[in-house]
Amino acid sequence: MSTLDKNTIAKLAEHLENAELGAHSVTKITNDFPNIDWEDCYDIQDEIRRRKESRGHRIAGLKAGLTSFAKMKQMGVTTPVFGFMADYMAEPDGAEIKTAELIHPKVEAEICVVTKAPLRGPGCHMGTVMAAVDFVLPAVEIIDSRYRDFKFDLKSVIADNTSAARFVTGTRMRDLSDLDLRTLGVVLEKNGEPVAMAAGAAVLGHPLTAVAMLANHLGARGQEIPAGSFIMTGGVTEAISVEAGDNVSVRFQDLGTVSMRFV
Numbered sequence: 001m002s003t004l005d006k007n008t009i010a011k012l013a014e015h016l017e018n019a020e021l022g023a024h025s026v027t028k029i030t031n032d033f034p035n036i037d038w039e040d041c042y043d044i045q046d047e048i049r050r051r052k053e054s055r056g057h058r059i060a061g062l063k064a065g066l067t068s069f070a071k072m073k074q075m076g077v078t079t080p081v082f083g084f085m086a087d088y089m090a091e092p093d094g095a096e097i098k099t100a101e102l103i104h105p106k107v108e109a110e111i112c113v114v115t116k117a118p119l120r121g122p123g124c125h126m127g128t129v130m131a132a133v134d135f136v137l138p139a140v141e142i143i144d145s146r147y148r149d150f151k152f153d154l155k156s157v158i159a160d161n162t163s164a165a166r167f168v169t170g171t172r173m174r175d176l177s178d179l180d181l182r183t184l185g186v187v188l189e190k191n192g193e194p195v196a197m198a199a200g201a202a203v204l205g206h207p208l209t210a211v212a213m214l215a216n217h218l219g220a221r222g223q224e225i226p227a228g229s230f231i232m233t234g235g236v237t238e239a240i241s242v243e244a245g246d247n248v249s250v251r252f253q254d255l256g257t258v259s260m261r262f263v
């Protein structure tokens with residue numbers, strides 16, 4: 001069930017994408033559309049994706065967010081959300097991230113996978129996900145809500161493509177069978193100081209649970225996770241604000257370190 005017509009969805013998608021591309025904040029869309037539903041919000045996100053693809057951009061990955069208790073508590077919400085990353089959001093390990101292109105960036109440490117088989121819900125579970133994982137790799141997501149003061153509700157953040165802005169992938173890939181993703185430790189350092197830490201179990205008990213939820217969410221919308229997808233399972237700790245001059249390094253047990261500098 002949707003409450004908005006196609007025209008309104010297109011207008012809201014343009015509004016939110018312009019805020020992203022112009023790096024300016026806007027008010028929550030639920031202020032003006034209090035009766036908007038989940039379907040509408042994912043429709044707006046899909047329209048943002050269609051706009052990018054029509055300009056020649058490729059989809060570089062899929063993401064689950066608000067999957068750890070620390071993140072849910074920080075943002076005052078109780079369920080995960082799903083979004084996508086576009087090609088221009090990808091940055092290599094050691095990158096300089098330009099803060100002038102962002103509004104109020106925060107970093108998140110995430111355990112990620114690349115798949116070797118398609119995953120289509122409903123009915124996806126840990127077993128089907130494990131069979132489809134090609135390898136595990138670490139990444140840092142740089143989120144940047146387009147909403148004023150980084151304040152939003154779940155519906156608004158879904159429409160805003162779950163604050164996706166940039167991501168830095170690590171360079172060490174490992175087989176899933178060589179790792180215990182629940183006990184895999186993660187230490188996030190900002191300017192040489194450890195500022196947040198957790199283990200993989202912080203994400204829904206096991207990070208691959210987020211992949212199953214993503215497949216089931218997409219399945220309900222008639223979509224799937226294609227083979228070869230890069231998937232981010234969500235920040236293991238609360239997100240940490242950064243500004244120009246900050247250095248961030250995240251140390252992942254068994255997966256190496258991912259670093260970047262904000263300029």
Ligand code: OOG
Nearest residue numbers: 065066071162163234235
């Ligand atoms: C929403 C996106 C959250 C994560 O990993 O939890 C997210 C937000 O907090 O702005 O990407």
Ligand code: MG
Nearest residue numbers: 108141234235
């Ligand atoms: Mg994230």
